[in-house]
Amino acid sequence: MIARYELRCSECGALAQRHDLPCAICGELLEFALQNDARDPALARAYIAMVSQRRASNDPLDRSGIWRWRELLPSIPVDAVVTLAEGNLPLYDVSAIAKREGIAALAFLHLGMNPTGSFKDLGMTVAISAAHAAGARRAICASTGNTASSMAAYAARAGMEAYAMVPRGKISGAKLAQMRDYGVRVVEVEGSFDDALAALTARADGEAAVVNSINPYRLEGQKCTAFALLEARSWRVPDWVVVPGGNLGNSSAIGKGFREALALGMIERLPRIAVVQAEGAAPFVRLYTSHTDLIPIVPHTVASAIAVGAPKSWRKARAEIDASHGAVVAVSDDEIDAAKARIGAAGIGCEPASAATLAGITRLRAAGSIATSDDVVAVLTGHVLKDSDASLRVADHRDAGA
Ligand code: F0G
Secondary structure, eight states: OOOOEEEEETTTOOBOOTTOOBOTTTOOBEEEEEOOOSOOHHHHHHHHHHHHHHTTOOOHHHHSTTGGGGGGSOOOOGGGOOOOSOOOOOEEEOHHHHHHHTOSEEEEEETTSSTTSBTHHHHHHHHHHHHHHTTOOEEEEEOSSHHHHHHHHHHHHHTOEEEEEEETTOSOHHHHHHHHHTTOEEEEESSOHHHHHHHHHHHOOSSEEEOSTTSHHHHHHHTHHHHHHHHHTTTOOOSEEEEEOSSSHHHHHHHHHHHHHHHTTSOSSOOEEEEEEEGGGOHHHHHHHHTOOOOOOOOOOSOGGGOOSSOTTHHHHHHHHHHTTOEEEEEOHHHHHHHHHHHHHTTOOOOHHHHHHHHHHHHHHHTTSSOTTOEEEEEEOBOGGGOHHHHHHHHHHHHHHO
C-alpha cells in the first residue's frame, strides 16, 4: 500500500518542517495528513494480509503491533527504531457485562498490556525513534505518570537522557517508582499536569525532544490502536469505541486511525467515538456540549491519569467526535470506582482512568445514545498495577458492602 503523508498544521494547513512542534505560522498542533485521494479496497485487502503475515515473523519490527503498519507511519531509518514489542493488544469479550448494560456486545481492548503498562508505548516508540533518528540526546515530557514511564523506558533503550515534569503529590506511587526504575530525572512542579506542561514549555530549549502528545509522531503510533482493534475483530467495525479523555491526544489519534482506514479502503464506515472524562476534569465535555472554545479549569479526580484542566488536543478531538457522530460524557469519581470494581471482578483489571469508559457506557446507554443493538469496544488505557492505592480503596469498599 502506498500512503503519502504531509506534516501540516491541523488548523491553518501550512506545511511544516519535520521537527517543528507547534505550527510556525499560527501556533496550533501539527499532524501527518494523509494525501491519498483514491480508496482502493483490493489493495487494502492485500496490505492487511501482508501485515497479518508479519505476525509470524521474528523480525523486531514485525513483532511490534505498531511497526507492522510501517507503511502507514512516518518513515524512520530502521536502525533508529526503538521498539519493545509494543502493540500486541488483547481484546477481551465481556458478555456478562454487556448483558447487564443492556447492549448487544462489549469487549475491552486492553492497552495496559503494553511493555510499560499503558497505551503511551504505542506512540512513544514512534516519537523516541524519530528523536533518535534526528540525533536528539535528551527527551522531556510533562506527565501524570504514564507518559513519563513510557518515555523513560524508550529513552533508556535509545541511550538518551530523560526528564519528567510531574505535578507534586498528584501521581501514583507505582508510576513514580516505575519511571525512576528506568532512570528518569524527575522534576516535581506545584499544581496540576497543566502547570507541569506550562513549566516544560517555558524550559524547552530546542535541544530536548518534547514527547507529549503535542508531538505528532506520538499520535501516528497511537492511531494504530484502530488497526489493532479492527484486526482483532476480523475487520468488523464496532458501533462505538469508548475512550477516556485527558489531554485528548489518544482520542484524536484513534479517530484519525479509523478515518485513515476508511480513506484507504480498509473499512466501509466509521465507528462512533465516545470520549469519557471525570466530572472534576471535564473541560472537553463542557466545551463540546456548550459549543464554546476551551475554558481551562483546575482538575480534581481520583482518576489521576486524566486530571487535566486544559487539554492541548481539544480541537483535534472535537473534529474526531464530529466526523464520527460520536459523543462526550462526564462521570463521577464514585461511578469510576464502581466501574473499576466490576472490571476487576471480571478478572481483567485496570487503573481508574480506564474504568471511566465503562462508567461512560452506563451513562450513554441510560441517555439512549448507545442503543440496545449496539456492539461496543471500550479502550482500557492503563494496567491495574499502575495505581495500587486505588485498587485497595475500591476493593475495601466492595468488600465492606458485600
Ligand atoms: N488513560 C490513562 C491511563 C492515561 O495515562 C491518560 C493520560 C489517559 C487515559 C488520557 O489520554 O491524555 O491522550 O487524553 N495520561 C497522560 C500522562 C496525561 O501524562 O500519562 P489523553
